[in-house]
Amino acid sequence: MGAELNIKIDRSSPVPLYHQVVQGIEAAIHSGELEYGSRLDNEIELAGKLNLSRPTMRKAMDELVRSGLLVRKRGVGTQVVSSQVRRRLELSSLYDDLQRDGQKPSTEVLEFRHGPADAEIIQALEMPDGVNVYHLKRLRSVGGKPLALMENWVRNDITEITEEGLRREGLYQILRNAGVNFRLATQRVGATVATAKQAELLHTSPGAALVTMERTAVDDAGRNVETGRHVYRGDSYSFEMTLVQS
Incomplete structure (x- = not known):
């Protein structure tokens, strides 16, 4: 039946x-x-x-x-076979999009560090001297099914970030609560295949298709607030966009 x-x-x-x-x-x-x-x-x-x-x-x-x-x-x-998340290309977070679709995301914090950034991140965030970063690695799931692995760097002169806060709320909501008004972002979407470690965390097979996204977000004060690299299960995730002929 x-x-x-x-x-x-x-x-x-x-x-x-x-x-x-x-x-x-x-x-x-x-x-x-x-x-x-x-x-x-x-x-x-x-x-x-x-x-x-x-x-x-x-x-x-x-x-x-x-x-x-x-x-x-x-x-x-x-x-x-799938409850694929279709995400619009806009300045929102995965947590925002899942909640907007009536789903209940959960977050496991895999790594949480606070300290100096390497040269690549200092350049990406255009950080002034004396500013450090929060380095975050999280596993985002919905309905008990792993969906995304997310690695982010957030400059620490914006607000304090805690592991407990990251389990309760999305990163962008934490930053909005601190007064950040996101204005624009540079973003690159691509594809890759899962490593053994990624496959283990995402409950898929090594070599399975993954969607990749890299983003650096800027606020209305012109600060590069955060930068991140995310991977998503290819069988559960896609981006949507609307193209307009000018």
């Missing part, structure tokens, strides 16, 4: 019926109602329960399979 789906179909809505099904299943996956590995009823049974035609249900399921959220397995049926 497949997982129960609580999807309300509004036949008076201009949204196509198949897309209402797609939206309902996506929401159930992202909220954790449908967990990784959950099996769904076959399309005939689902169509009957939702009072929809089989072609409508098949179109919805095909779209969810193409998007990577579901997979069809012979002898097993249709299963949830």
Whole structure:
């Protein structure tokens, strides 16, 4: 027996019926109602329960399979395989984006150091003499599933940062609470494959695809506040952007 789906179909809505099904299943996956590995009823049974035609249900399921959220397995049926986080390219943190999507992120602080920065970080943050940095390494998870490994350097003349604070809140929220108004950032998105250590922490396999992101953020006073290097599970994470023809 497949997982129960609580999807309300509004036949008076201009949204196509198949897309209402797609939206309902996506929401159930992202909220954790449908967990990784959950099996769904076959399309005939689902169509009957939702009072929809089989072609409508098949179109919805095909779209969810193409998007990577579901997979069809012979002898097993249709299963949830991913609750991929789609992140817009904007000046926000992963913690912000997960909370905005109604998810509950958790953070494990892997390393926390406070002291002098090396030459590369001093240059990236354009640090004045006498300023040190917080060097942070964290593992971010959602729904108990590891999603990202994050390494950041934050100049210490902005605010005090503690390990306990990092477990409770996202880094950008801590900095906003200290009065930082982020204005712009330089960011590079790329790809790599997981090392043995990264694979162990992210619960994936060595050589698995990872998304990479490097960023240096600047506040409205012109200070380079923080710089970071992050890696994300490629099967659970993507960036979105809108392109405009000028």
